[in-house]
Amino acid sequence: MAQALEIPAIVGLETATAFIEDGDLLIVDRNTGDVIINPQDSTIIYYQEKQFQHEEFKSIIAKKSHLPATTLDGWRIAVKGNIEFLEEVEAVRDNGGDGIGLFRTEFLYLKSKGLPSEEELFEDYRNLAQSISPDPVTIRTLDLGGDKFSSELEITREMNPALGLRAIRFCLKEPELFKSQLRAILRASVYGHVQLMFPMISGLQEILDAKKILAEVKDELDQKQTHYDPELSVGIMIEVPSAVTMAEVLAQHVDFFSIGTNDLIQYGLAIDRINEHVAYMYQPFHPAILRMIQHVVITAKDAGIGVSLCGEMAGDPLCVSVLLGLGIEELSMNARSIPLVKKVIRSISVEQARKDFDKVIRLYTANEVRAYVVDKMKALVPELEEKGFLDA
């Protein structure tokens, strides 16, 4: 949310509230994770200058954000936006996004008193499909539970919510709630280019169960002669390690994979994504994560289905060349990350990224990978270092 609203946010400061008082002046440096309380005049001047330079850099790269993201050797990479509410479509457009790669649909459920009605959902999805059309939008079904709670829904507090009744598991247990959302998505699908995606898939059975419910909903709509896109693509998030292992099988049942590294890192490395004590271990460059992503990409390509990556990693300028090197051709991220990621894409070649990835895959710690990538990126896009994007 904070990112979507462009509010700098730092988490895990633990004792911050013991030091900060009402009315204090704070400098929040989201690049380094520093918060400075009541800074001296010289520090304020230093940061004002830094902020000015950052804004200037943003406006320079924004000028080219509407150009296609084509690498030096001619590969066209799709760069899309992740959004949580309709109003963000404009930011994706303004920043040069090629559509919406991930629409997280929890907001209406979190905001409403009681459940949102099918009509409310339909209105929202229709507006979204229309406003981004002809570009596509991937609407992800409800991913409540885990770190996304609703007090209105009967999701009981669990010892281990991330491993509990969340996302697709919750929807399969509440078929009426699930059907209402599916109906709304199907009905909206005639107003633009809509794709449907299920979150947190851990194995084939969930896909079969979800698709069975989807087929029932389509039957109901057919009976009422309500239109929907009969060709609607159905995909899944790959964010649970068992789905990575089973990717060959799952690929036979869906039209696309979208790799969710936020959860894949959480489940793959056993790191609670919202626990500040282990945040230092939350490493996208962990060799296990890179190998999992590579396996999914190769599997999807062999099966002839689409594959993209929509976790935070997609919007990290430092990760771009590694992702291109392992075969990713579609990324989806926070709108404000799009211009810089496009700039990085335009500064590298896929051929070189592949050669570099051959080296990266032979490194066995995240720190080694990071050091290697930082070195490469410093040379290719010097601004990344100058503007603090490579700060640890």
Ligand code: PEP
């Ligand atoms: C992910 O897990 O990477 C993802 C994109 O989904 P979310 O952050 O909404 O869990």
Ligand code: MG
């Ligand atoms: Mg996720």
